[in-house]
Amino acid sequence: MSIKSKLHEIKESFRGKKMAPAFNAFHTFLFTPNDVTVSGTHVKVADDLKRTMNTVIMSLVPCLIFGIFNAGYQHNIAIDASNGILTQVSLFGNFLTFDNLMIGSMKVLPLVIVSYGVGLIVEFIFAVIKGHEVEEGYLVTGMLVPLIVPVDLPLWMLAVSVVFGVVIGKEVFGGTGMNILNPALTIRAFLFFAYPTWMSGDKVWVYDAVNRSGTPEAISGETILGSYAQNQEIVYSLSDMFFGFIPGSIGETSKILIIFGALFLIFSKIGSWRIILSTLLGALFMGLIFNGVIEAGIITESSKFYGLMSVPYWEHLFIGSILFGAVFMATDPVTAAQTNKGKWIYGFLIGFISIMIRVFNPAYPEGVFLAILLMNVFAPTIDHFVVQSNVKMRLKRLKIKPA
Amino acid sequence: MSQDIVVKKGLDLQLVGNASPEIYTPKSSDYISIFPSDFHGVFPKLVVKENDIVKAGETLFFDKNSEKIKFVSPVSGIIHEILRGDRRAVLEIKIKADKEISYKKIEKINLVDSSNTINFLLENGLWTFVKQRPYDIIADPNSIPKDIFISGFDSSPLSADYDFITKDEKENIKAAIKCLTQLTNGSVHISIRKESNSFLRELKNVVIHNVSGPHPAGNLSTIINKISPINKGDTVWTLNLPDLSIIGNAILNGKFVAERTIALVGSSVLDPKYIKTIIGSDISSFLKLKHDNSRIISGNVLTGTKLDSKGNLRYYSNEITAIPEGDDYDLFGWAKPIFNKFSLSRALTFSWLFPDKKYDLNTNTNGEHRAFVVTGSFEEVFPLDIYPMQILKACMYEDLDEMEALGMYEVSPDDFALTEFICVSKQPHQNIIRKGLDLMKKEIG
Numbered sequence: 001m002s003i004k005s006k007l008h009e010i011k012e013s014f015r016g017k018k019m020a021p022a023f024n025a026f027h028t029f030l031f032t033p034n035d036v037t038v039s040g041t042h043v044k045v046a047d048d049l050k051r052t053m054n055t056v057i058m059s060l061v062p063c064l065i066f067g068i069f070n071a072g073y074q075h076n077i078a079i080d081a082s083n084g085i086l087t088q089v090s091l092f093g094n095f096l097t098f099d100n101l102m103i104g105s106m107k108v109l110p111l112v113i114v115s116y117g118v119g120l121i122v123e124f125i126f127a128v129i130k131g132h133e134v135e136e137g138y139l140v141t142g143m144l145v146p147l148i149v150p151v152d153l154p155l156w157m158l159a160v161s162v163v164f165g166v167v168i169g170k171e172v173f174g175g176t177g178m179n180i181l182n183p184a185l186t187i188r189a190f191l192f193f194a195y196p197t198w199m200s201g202d203k204v205w206v207y208d209a210v211n212r213s214g215t216p217e218a219i220s221g222e223t224i225l226g227s228y229a230q231n232q233e234i235v236y237s238l239s240d241m242f243f244g245f246i247p248g249s250i251g252e253t254s255k256i257l258i259i260f261g262a263l264f265l266i267f268s269k270i271g272s273w274r275i276i277l278s279t280l281l282g283a284l285f286m287g288l289i290f291n292g293v294i295e296a297g298i299i300t301e302s303s304k305f306y307g308l309m310s311v312p313y314w315e316h317l318f319i320g321s322i323l324f325g326a327v328f329m330a331t332d333p334v335t336a337a338q339t340n341k342g343k344w345i346y347g348f349l350i351g352f353i354s355i356m357i358r359v360f361n362p363a364y365p366e367g368v369f370l371a372i373l374l375m376n377v378f379a380p381t382i383d384h385f386v387v388q389s390n391v392k393m394r395l396k397r398l399k400i401k402p403a
Numbered sequence: 404m405s406q407d408i409v410v411k412k413g414l415d416l417q418l419v420g421n422a423s424p425e426i427y428t429p430k431s432s433d434y435i436s437i438f439p440s441d442f443h444g445v446f447p448k449l450v451v452k453e454n455d456i457v458k459a460g461e462t463l464f465f466d467k468n469s470e471k472i473k474f475v476s477p478v479s480g481i482i483h484e485i486l487r488g489d490r491r492a493v494l495e496i497k498i499k500a501d502k503e504i505s506y507k508k509i510e511k512i513n514l515v516d517s518s519n520t521i522n523f524l525l526e527n528g529l530w531t532f533v534k535q536r537p538y539d540i541i542a543d544p545n546s547i548p549k550d551i552f553i554s555g556f557d558s559s560p561l562s563a564d565y566d567f568i569t570k571d572e573k574e575n576i577k578a579a580i581k582c583l584t585q586l587t588n589g590s591v592h593i594s595i596r597k598e599s600n601s602f603l604r605e606l607k608n609v610v611i612h613n614v615s616g617p618h619p620a621g622n623l624s625t626i627i628n629k630i631s632p633i634n635k636g637d638t639v640w641t642l643n644l645p646d647l648s649i650i651g652n653a654i655l656n657g658k659f660v661a662e663r664t665i666a667l668v669g670s671s672v673l674d675p676k677y678i679k680t681i682i683g684s685d686i687s688s689f690l691k692l693k694h695d696n697s698r699i700i701s702g703n704v705l706t707g708t709k710l711d712s713k714g715n716l717r718y719y720s721n722e723i724t725a726i727p728e729g730d731d732y733d734l735f736g737w738a739k740p741i742f743n744k745f746s747l748s749r750a751l752t753f754s755w756l757f758p759d760k761k762y763d764l765n766t767n768t769n770g771e772h773r774a775f776v777v778t779g780s781f782e783e784v785f786p787l788d789i790y791p792m793q794i795l796k797a798c799m800y801e802d803l804d805e806m807e808a809l810g811m812y813e814v815s816p817d818d819f820a821l822t823e824f825i826c827v828s829k830q831p832h833q834n835i836i837r838k839g840l841d842l843m844k845k846e847i848g
Contacts, residue, residue, distance in 0.1 A: 004732050004734075007732075008732070028737075028771060030734065030735070031732035031733060031734055031735075031736065032732065032733045032735075032736030032737055032767075032769060032770060033732065033768075033770075033771060034729075034730045034731050034732050034767070035767065035768045035771065036698075036728055036729055036730050036766040036767055036768065037766045037767075037768055038709075039709070039831065039833075039834060040820070040823050040831045040832065040833045040834055041704065041705045041706070041820055041823045041824045041833070042698055042700055042704045042705070042707065042709070042724075042726065042766050043416075043704050043705075043726065043745075043764040043765070043766065043824065044767070044768050044769050044770075044824060044826075044829060045744070045745055045746050045747060045769065045824060045825045045826075045827070046741045046744035046745065046746040046752050046754075046769050047746050047747075047748050047750060047752060047769070047770070047827050048737055048769055048770020048771065048773075048827060048829065049770065049771075049773045049776055049777075049827055049828060050737035050738075050770065051737045051738070051748075051750050051751070051752075051770070051827075052748075052750060052776070052777060052827055054737065054738055054750075055748075055750040055751070133771055133772075133773075135773055135774065136773070137776070174774075175774070176773070176774055176776065177773065177774025177775055177776050177828075178774060267749055268748055268749045268750040268751075269747070269748045269749055269750070269780070270748065270750055270777075272778075272779060274779075333776055333777050333778045333779070334776055336778070338778040338779075338792060338793075339778075339790065339793075340779060340782060343779070383793075387790055387793055387809070390788070390789070390790060390809070390810075391808040391809065393788075394632075394634075394808065394810060395808075397632060397634055398634045398635055398636075
């Protein structure tokens with residue numbers, strides 16, 4: 001008997017039982033089901049939600065692999081630096097090495113496993129209790145979470161915040177498709193406010209730096225935003241920032257791979273190009289305003305805002321996680337604006353507010369996730385006003401109708 | 404008078420199994436069935452019982468809510484069986500047909516004033532072909548239509564070519580349209596394909612719209628929304644071109660001739676072609692399938708009614724479609740690249756590479772039912788000036804004010820067939836809209 005018919009028999013034996021959603025989640029992962037149309041259209045398009053989510057995951061895989069190598073690389077060059085050796089990055093020389101892969105995998109893969117394991121357990125429990133199928137929303141969230149945290153984050157903290165994020169950020173609203181806040185960002189916000197020392201500073205971005213601090217082997221690595229916020233000299237070149245050989249959250253450093261991911265999402269029509277483009281435009285616009293303020297001499301070098309305000313407007317896109325946020329976070333269709341016009345406004349405001357928070361909040365200079373969460377809350381309002389214009393047009397038509 | 408309308412948004416789904424342009428007349432079927440469920444919102448009150456003898460054109464039942472609307476027998480014969488379901492609702496009226504059909508004589512009357520004409524249509528079972536917006540139901544004979552719209556072509560996948568099936572019905576259709584022009588103070592609008600050479604272009608006193616673009620260019624909502632959108636309080640009446648030949652035949656010859664030329668289409672049909680048959684005919688008398696495990700549909704793949712292998716041609720259908728059932732599992736069907744199924748995305752689905760390919764689609768849902776997640780795709784195939792996802796959600800949470808404000812008076816369930824087809828969450832859009840319209844009719848009227 002083939003696997004297919006065996007699984008079919010098990011599925012039938014589960015029918016109507018409490019555990020059916022749990023089994024079906026595994027079954028539908030292996031086989032798309034034998035469901036046929038009942039009423040309405042008799043044929044359907046090839047895509048389902050699993051395919052949509054899978055496309056997003058595929059676009060994230062290059063960032064994850066780069067993040068693994070970068071975790072090892074940052075660890076090794078930090079040790080070299082503490083020994084007084086300054087090294088230049090070379091892709092095949094000291095970046096794509098087996099040693100970096102081993103160190104990175106040891107650190108990053110557990111984060112991925114904990115993120116998926118804990119999150120999916122919560123999803124399964126809710127699906128069984130509420131008697132609906134396990135929805136695919138967490139597949140993307142589970143992949144995003146390890147990419148937006150520092151590499152040295154303890155696993156238990158990740159587990160606690162994932163439970164918080166999935167339950168409070170999503171399930172209390174009714175599960176996938178009903179949530180107001182982006183679950184991955186809810187998880188990150190929880191981490192940031194519950195364990196702030198683990199989410200910023202010059203220790204958490206490099207593997208083992210926390211352990212070693214205070215010892216003679218102490219190492220460190222400061223992010224570019226951290227350096228700017230303290231008006232320090234930036235030690236990384238623009239090409240390092242573009243290719244991603246810098247400390248930072250695991251998946252967010254390589255801008256070029258994020259751009260590849262964005263192109264793939266836009267080409268496959270899964271990600272909204274309107275949101276991505278308008279977010280970047282919003283960020284550039286805010287950057288230009290700040291540059292203008294510096295030009296006009298209103299803010300001088302003595303100000304604590306000078307460092308980030310004087311960054312050339314286009315360079316903001318290569319700093320921090322604005323690009324990652326625009327491509328993978330702002331485009332979450334459930335929490336974004338849902339009308340095409342609304343998407344333009346929503347994205348523009350995210351970019352605009354991100355850079356504003358970045359410049360005015362030196363204590364925690366990465367404003368992207370706060371800006372997106374804020375706009376998540378306002379997305380329904382934006383949609384409301386867009387839809388109202390259609391409603392008003394209809395009312396106006398009614399009025400001008402001859403009696 | 405004629406005007407051009409270009410429809411930009413939409414989708415022409417190309418399927419295997421187009422009917423070849425030949426018309427056959429198969430042996431007439433022994434049993435004919437009428438299904439009251441074809442007439443949405445009608446509550447049938449029977450005037451016949453089992454073993455009664457009827458002529459073609461004699462009343463079988465009327466609508467309890469609007470007793471003037473009568474439904475007549477398409478053939479002469481004996482009422483063989485009346486099937487009832489829950490709470491004795493009539494499901495099917497099965498008639499054993501005579502070999503030679505005898506017709507009830509329809510009195511010729513002078514169709515010059517509108518109340519005369521309406522009574523003529525009501526009394527002879529022809530009113531069933533007049534539908535109304537809002538609500539997409541059989542028209543209320545007491546309403547006064549702003550305009551009357553006639554769809555002169557069908558743009559849905561594998562649909563019957565109206566120009567072809569009505570080519571010998573010129574006189575009947577002209578007579579029917581002449582009678583319809585008296586029923587409105589507005590105009591009679593007819594939509595035809597821009598490239599069509601239909602005789603409809605010769606007509607006077609009507610507005611011809613030359614429509615080009617993809618499906619749903621043939622849906623009347625698309626045309627109405629472009630030229631004269633329905634406001635609250637408005638009523639428009641809609642008709643379908645092939646039905647006009649039945650109306651015209653009754654006017655000119657005094658007989659209710661329920662003949663239709665229908666297309667047999669779809670990849671499971673052995674010999675796709677046109678046939679001449681009677682409304683309610685048993686499909687087994689003319690349909691030959693390539694394989695048994697097929698879905699038989701009265702109508703098209705987007706809006707049709709599912710039939711079993713002994714089903715009957717439904718009242719309004721101009722085609723019978725048969726496609727393979729898709730009741731099988733697909734290993735990693737959600738992850739692997741897909742070439743043989745249609746998709747609007749490019750998420751490892753490659754139908755965008757082959758814009759002219761004809762697909763052999765089956766009835767698999769290609770995934771499970773989910774909450775709405777993806778946004779922005781419905782708008783690509785939805786030409787009306789309405790927000791499709793927002794109106795669907797308003798119907799789901801039954802907010803009457805919002806449904807009204809978003810344009811519920813302008814839509815029919817058919818308009819949401821394409822959005823339902825492309826829905827990644829596999830939501831039943833047409834059903835949602837139909838329930839919303841029913842609710843509005845009940846609460847607002």
